[in-house]
Amino acid sequence: MISNDVLNHSCEHVLAAAIIKLFPSAKLAMGPQTHANGFYYDIDIEEPITLSDLSNIELEMRNIIAKDIPFEKFNVTKEEACKIFEKLNQDYKKEILDWIPDKNIILYRNDNFIDLCRGPHLPSTGAIRAFKLLNIAGCYWRADKNRKVLQRISGIAFLSEDELNLHLLRIDEIKKRDHRKIGSKLNLFLVSNPLIGPGLITWLPNGSLIRMGIENFLRKEHFENGYDAIISPHIAKLDLWKISGHWEFYCENMFSPMKIDDQEYILKPMNCPFHILAYKSKPRSYRELPIRFCELGTVYRYELTGVLHGLMRARGFTQDDAHIFCTWDQVDQELDNIINFILKVLKKFGFFKFEINLSTMPKKYVGNLEHWKRAEKSLEQAILRHGITYTIDTGGGAFYGPKIDLKLKDSLDRSWQCSTVQLDFNNPERFDLNFMNSTGLSERPVMIHRALLGSLERFIGILLEEYTGALPFWIAPEQIRILTIADRHTEYAKKIEQILIKKNFRTKISKENDKLGAKIRDAQMDKIPLMLVIGDKEIEQENVTIRTRKGENLGLKNEHELLAYCESLM
RNA sequence: GCCGGUAUAGCUCAGUUGGAAGAGCAACUGAUUCGUAAUCAGUAGGUCAUCAGUUCAAAUCUGAUUAUCGGCUCCA
Numbered sequence: 001m002i003s004n005d006v007l008n009h010s011c012e013h014v015l016a017a018a019i020i021k022l023f024p025s026a027k028l029a030m031g032p033q034t035h036a037n038g039f040y041y042d043i044d045i046e047e048p049i050t051l052s053d054l055s056n057i058e059l060e061m062r063n064i065i066a067k068d069i070p071f072e073k074f075n076v077t078k079e080e081a082c083k084i085f086e087k088l089n090q091d092y093k094k095e096i097l098d099w100i101p102d103k104n105i106i107l108y109r110n111d112n113f114i115d116l117c118r119g120p121h122l123p124s125t126g127a128i129r130a131f132k133l134l135n136i137a138g139c140y141w142r143a144d145k146n147r148k149v150l151q152r153i154s155g156i157a158f159l160s161e162d163e164l165n166l167h168l169l170r171i172d173e174i175k176k177r178d179h180r181k182i183g184s185k186l187n188l189f190l191v192s193n194p195l196i197g198p199g200l201i202t203w204l205p206n207g208s209l210i211r212m213g214i215e216n217f218l219r220k221e222h223f224e225n226g227y228d229a230i231i232s233p234h235i236a237k238l239d240l241w242k243i244s245g246h247w248e249f250y251c252e253n254m255f256s257p258m259k260i261d262d263q264e265y266i267l268k269p270m271n272c273p274f275h276i277l278a279y280k281s282k283p284r285s286y287r288e289l290p291i292r293f294c295e296l297g298t299v300y301r302y303e304l305t306g307v308l309h310g311l312m313r314a315r316g317f318t319q320d321d322a323h324i325f326c327t328w329d330q331v332d333q334e335l336d337n338i339i340n341f342i343l344k345v346l347k348k349f350g351f352f353k354f355e356i357n358l359s360t361m362p363k364k365y366v367g368n369l370e371h372w373k374r375a376e377k378s379l380e381q382a383i384l385r386h387g388i389t390y391t392i393d394t395g396g397g398a399f400y401g402p403k404i405d406l407k408l409k410d411s412l413d414r415s416w417q418c419s420t421v422q423l424d425f426n427n428p429e430r431f432d433l434n435f436m437n438s439t440g441l442s443e444r445p446v447m448i449h450r451a452l453l454g455s456l457e458r459f460i461g462i463l464l465e466e467y468t469g470a471l472p473f474w475i476a477p478e479q480i481r482i483l484t485i486a487d488r489h490t491e492y493a494k495k496i497e498q499i500l501i502k503k504n505f506r507t508k509i510s511k512e513n514d515k516l517g518a519k520i521r522d523a524q525m526d527k528i529p530l531m532l533v534i535g536d537k538e539i540e541q542e543n544v545t546i547r548t549r550k551g552e553n554l555g556l557k558n559e560h561e562l563l564a565y566c567e568s569l570m
Numbered sequence: 571g572c573c574g575g576u577a578u579a580g581c582u583c584a585g586u587u588g589g590a591a592g593a594g595c596a597a598c599u600g601a602u603u604c605g606u607a608a609u610c611a612g613u614a615g616g617u618c619a620u621c622a623g624u625u626c627a628a629a630u631c632u633g634a635u636u637a638u639c640g641g642c643u644c645c646a
Contacts, residue, residue: 116646137641138573486603521607
């Protein structure tokens with residue numbers, strides 16, 4: 001059984017050999033196989049490679065594969081390797097040799113192409129059955145922006161044409177589902193208006209309905225789970241961010257201060273300081289704990305223009321944020337509640353597969369070590385109690401405490417990080433938070449930051465891609481469209497519309513002077529979950545005919561049956 | 571921010587060697603009153619992203635700016 005890693009790795013050597021043949025002056029940098037089933041090679045080459053060059057390179061690669069050249073492994077000393085790459089004029093390889101501690105170096109050879117490589121490889125190039133070059137990109141040597149920009153050619157290899165085609169279909173499917181395309185087709189949001197600015201989102205009526213639907217759902221759930229609401233401003237004095245430590249540790253993600261009345265203010269990158277001050281607004285007793293403050297808080301973070309991506313990565317976004325203030329004894333129970341809450345909410349949106357990442361103390365951190373260890377342990381045990389598989393990201397925590405991130409898996413098997421739970425014993429310290437314990441002594445509470453969906457914008461992006469815009473009934477901006485056969489049916493249609501609106505369903509009457517077929521087509525294109533057809537027959541029997549987005553005709557229903565059916569979809 | 575693409579009507583896109591700005595859909599107007607994915611006809615819609623430059627002549631060539639897309643974590 002040949003692993004994908006070995007296959008991709010070998011294909012990458014074929015790519016390098018092809019490039020050297022076509023561009024003899026090219027200097028090869030590095031070319032590992034990627035995590036996502038593929039390979040790339042970074043090369044330093046004078047002339048820019050364009051997409052049209054890829055087919056030539058592919059052609060040369062096919063030649064090499066057709067010749068079925070064996071991969072020969074051989075050992076040399078570092079000095080010998082250095083001489084070989086000197087002769088081949090491969091400076092980057094010589095640099096890589098410097099980082100390798102071993103005295104003996106493994107090289108691989110195909111024909112007259114030699115590369116520095118640990119292997120393993122396929123026996124020969126002929127074993128590569130299917131591959132494709134996908135992309136060209138620029139990137140820095142060793143990801144260091146002070147060093148030379150190289151050209152990266154990336155591609156993918158498989159053991160069979162079928163697998164390759166499946167993969168290409170998947171790439172196609174991902175492109176088709178791009179939330180930015182769906183968003184503009186369905187008039188959901190503006191994200192690229194040059195007068196508003198990059199990474200800033202304006203919700204159009206239908207998009208606003210989706211967002212408000214989610215917000216209403218979240219509010220209801222939070223109140224049922226013992227949270228209290230906070231509403232905080234979008235800017236605050238720089239001093240606040242100095243106390244919280246953000247100005248010191250997070251300033252590269254914050255927008256520059258603005259001057260108001262000789263004081264410096266900052267657009268908020270987080271909601272927590274406001275919730276902390278809300279906690280501090282009066283003396284607290286142990287009887288009040290845990291205190292759970294929630295807010296759909298819009299935050300602004302500076303992101304490099306190059307990393308902005310529709311709703312998925314924006315400069316202004318709204319978090320379903322909450323901060324829980326509790327005693328150390330209450331932490332475990334609270335963590336359990338939060339994980340249950342997260343799973344419940346994500347399942348409501350149709351996500352059932354998850355992964356968890358536990359991120360531990362980073363190099364840049366505040367607080368004492370003992371608290372860090374205790375907090376990391378609490379988080380780990382909370383995960384274990386829920387039996388979800390998890391991985392540990394050493395050093396990936398926030399500067400003020402460790403965290404767990406929950407990723408959901410979508411139907412194309414992509415994972416998205418949404419939920420996050422962070423323990424914080426630093427801010428209570430910084431802001432001098434207290435409560436009176438049962439023995440009359442002042443004690444310091446622990447703080448838990450958590451978000452369920454993360455950013456509403458991003459989550460809606462994920463939903464749109466998951467459902468290709470055809471959102472479930474309960475969250476669809478327009479749930480029901482009423483289609484009349486002829487003008488004389490409009491009056492009855494309006495009556496049905498009023499009945500539905502009174503029950504809080506979102507519905508519209510199709511206004512076009514079109515045939516039924518055209519109205520159905522429009523509704524299908526607009527991804528409306530339910531259509532009600534009204535003609536002579538329906539009016540006569542005081543019924544409507546229900547047609548679903550999937551094309552099912554559910555037949556005639558009276559008012560009561562219609563409402564019951566709609567209710568069942570909520 | 572950096573590297574490389576891209577920018578033409580609301581949307582999807584044509585536009586040849588530099589020589590009069592195009593189509594389909596959407597919109598609007600009129601006719602049609604129709605039973606489960608497109609009725610017909612007509613009208614209107616543009617500083618070819620912006621600003622400079624080359625040229626007798628620029629959507630087309632050059633430069634800058636803006637926006638946008640793909641990358642910039644994986645260590646032989």
